Amino acid sequence: MVVFFKHLNVKKTIFVPIFTAGPVFNVSVHSDNLTIYQGELADLLCIITTDGMTLEPDDMSFDVSWFAVRSFALDREPVLLASVDRRGIVTQSRRNGSSDLSLERISPLEFRLRIHGCEDHDFGNHYCVVTPWVRSATGVWQREPDIKAKPIFLSVKMDVLNAFKYPLLIGIGLATVIGLLSCLIGYCSSRWCCKKEVQETRRERRRLMSMEMD
Structure with missing residues (x-):
């Protein structure tokens, strides 16, 4: 900024610095x-x-x-x-x-x-x-x-659902496999054991019939 002062026909120039924030x-x-x-x-x-x-x-x-x-x-x-x-x-x-x-x-x-x-x-x-x-x-x-x-x-x-989702799926899968194995074992056991008992019963009846005929 330039400021002019006029006094007794004397002109002076003063520079004033301006600082901008x-x-x-x-x-x-x-x-x-x-x-x-x-x-x-x-x-x-x-x-x-x-x-x-x-x-x-x-x-x-x-x-x-x-x-x-x-x-x-x-x-x-x-x-x-x-x-x-x-x-x-x-x-x-x-x-x-x-x-x-x-x-x-x-x-x-x-x-x-x-x-x-x-x-x-x-x-x-x-x-x-x-x-x-x-x-x-x-x-x-x-x-x-x-x-x-x-x-x-x-x-x-x-996240409770995601935290227990995989363990729950694994548990369900294991329970299903164990259940199927149990059913298979039970079926096989009943199949073979009952067949053996029937065969023994038939043999005993044949013996009794042969003794009666004698």
Whole structure:
């Protein structure tokens, strides 16, 4: 800004610097379904919003990390699940269970974490931490402070029907096989034993008839 002062036919020029405040970033976590049954897919969204100065999508980038706390009261150390840097490189932590993770950017301001084949140890509070990067007018990328979203609790329940389906089918199959074997054994036993008794009875009758004739 240029300010002119006119006094005694003397003109002076004073340059006053004007500082423009950058954008303010906000982060939240959202999920359409926070109650998941074992084996199902869980979708968690990390949503970034901006206030103040508007930037073009090409002038901002983000590092996003997902964490989980395996407790109800957030009284344990957070566990890093997966992260993606501003270049799009995804890094996953080592997992002990059979469930799998995937992290992807679905829009300039949205990142989705998916837990495939949820297990009981996938429950807990989940949240994302975002590190914004803003490109200045000179083309230099500047790192902004980290922003932590408010955690949301993911509950994983056991599907009773699926949990007992296979044992129930196995039990029914074994009972059917045992029942058929029992029927077969009973049939064979009655068939051969009764035939032997009939033959012995016929022999005794023949003996009696021969004795009477004598």
